[in-house]
Amino acid sequence: MEVVPFRTPGLGDQTFLLVHEGSGVLVDPQRDIERFLDVVGERDVELRLVLETHLHNDYASGAEQAALRTGAELVLPAAAAAAYPHTPAFHMEDIKAAGLTVRPIHTPGHTPEHTSYLVLLDGEAVALFSGGSLLVGSAGRADLLGVKRARTLSRLQYGSLRRLVALPHDVELYPTHGGGSFCTTAEAGESTSTVGAEVATNPMLEIGDAERFADEMLGAPLPIPAFYKHLGPANTLGIPPMPPVVVPDITWSDLGRQPEDVELVDIRPREAIATGFVLGSTGIEYADDFGSWTGWLLPYNAPIILIAEPAQDVRGAVTQLAQIGIDSVRGVLRDLTGHAAARFELVKLPEFRRRLADPAAQVLDVRMPSEWAAERLGNTVERFLPDLVTEGIPEELDPKREVLTVCASGRRSTIAATILKRAGYQPVVLDGAGVADLLP
Missing domain, CATH: 3.60.15.10 (Ribonuclease Z/Hydroxyacylglutathione hydrolase-like)
Structure with missing residues (x-):
């Protein structure tokens, strides 16, 4: 056996x-x-x-x-x-x-x-x-x-x-x-x-x-x-059979013919998202948990257009969504020319530490409550990532000043940054490190 x-x-x-x-x-x-x-x-x-x-x-x-x-x-x-x-x-x-x-x-x-x-x-x-x-x-x-x-x-x-x-x-x-x-x-x-x-x-x-x-x-x-x-x-x-995992490439003119409730999901690497993304899209770089975060943050089974790099394979992303019953991917956009005007800063640990040392710095921690209980930064606004969508941006944050955004690695902070930017905030994401690295 x-x-x-x-x-x-x-x-x-x-x-x-x-x-x-x-x-x-x-x-x-x-x-x-x-x-x-x-x-x-x-x-x-x-x-x-x-x-x-x-x-x-x-x-x-x-x-x-x-x-x-x-x-x-x-x-x-x-x-x-x-x-x-x-x-x-x-x-x-x-x-x-x-x-x-x-x-x-x-x-x-x-x-x-x-x-x-x-x-x-x-x-x-x-x-x-x-x-x-x-x-x-x-x-x-x-x-x-x-x-x-x-x-x-x-x-x-x-x-x-x-x-x-x-x-x-x-x-x-x-x-x-x-x-x-x-x-x-x-x-x-x-x-x-x-x-x-x-x-x-x-x-x-x-x-x-x-x-x-x-x-x-x-x-x-x-x-x-x-x-x-x-x-x-x-x-x-009963669950219907798997949908096709190959979806068509579409253009910006095709996007205009999509339903009003269509969601744009940017699956490119975080470095690409930070240097230019479509305002209003949700940046969830492709990884093993892509489907889970998409299903958690977006209206369930809303029509989805993926935004990907020119040569990026999107079959894994479509598969992960289908694994949680989301069959609504309508296509993939690969040419962002003239449309990727939104940006945010992605910084490494030394630079983030330097900015954190400013007494006026405002910090947003988007980890889970159990993570806060285990390790906490002082003088930090805490809001779990999905709650940014359901409850909104914390009122304590000033949209006129940069928001130092942190999680455990930069993955969730990158997603949060696209949500913050949509609401008019100026996020700065700690990349490749997290709260544990900032503690004494």
Whole structure:
């Protein structure tokens, strides 16, 4: 038996392909299923089962389409009540396939219907696909469905973790959510573990009382990306196949024929954005988390025009957006001649320090609240990046003076700079360094 992981770094998630004697089981596939099916084909594997651990809040599922493409049996938690054909997985009712046994274990907490899958080979428990329940060094958060349900789900998560750690300690652990995911209670490990290793090291398992466990889970929750609220319902109703990832090049005259609510998203490197961008566009330089920031900051599924360098490949950007259910990219602009009049300063650490030393300097920190709690600059205005969009620019900032803008690396500050510039402010971004580098 072999388990092949497929990592999606920008979302902090993993899909798994279990291969045994020429048959396969695919667990929690994301929407871009070709990367999974290519491996299935390369290894001459017959895909027998597609398993979903829960109705995902953070990405559009590819489970239904993978099952339709391959003829595999689609299995979802019995309580998911999805609106498309599937086999419901009931607690402890074994599913036989691929020469092995898959045993569903109801593990509510991350979501009410959440189900983990224990794999048995020749009657021996060998692998656990734990989805958003037991994670490496953490546990799946229980507040994604709202504060009214969060405490009840937290208590259920406490019981679910104890159900799982009662399994043999040598069982391999394969969680869907990992490092970088906003579906985790705290920073999770990035890959895999064993049940025994988690019993020995996972701090969430050291809490011996359900109420204290709920207190810990809900005490300092991470923000919830805005696009999450759209994906649970979408995954319940069914996700259409991936759209084409090749989009047409358009001209400025074509732009005039786009809908009034079209959003311009500049995916060029930050150096290019800083030296000239289209006022009103949002600068989100392309990286692993491009899709997440775009889905968080822009109106969900608004029509999008990408702005890219002449030779820049935009297929990755379109793929990341499709992974969170955004199929609204209408084209790409590559010639900014005469239109890239907006600019901001991008400076390195020594120059930023020099300006910070001015007693009149105004500083904007756009990191997350949990980052502020860990490390704070003095005399700083704090506003988390997405809140610049939903709550506006802090009133304390004077648009007539430069705004020294900081995060942890310059990535989020660059995005913030394009938002600030749109509102008439004069941002100066610390590039390649962050708050930690500014502290004594």
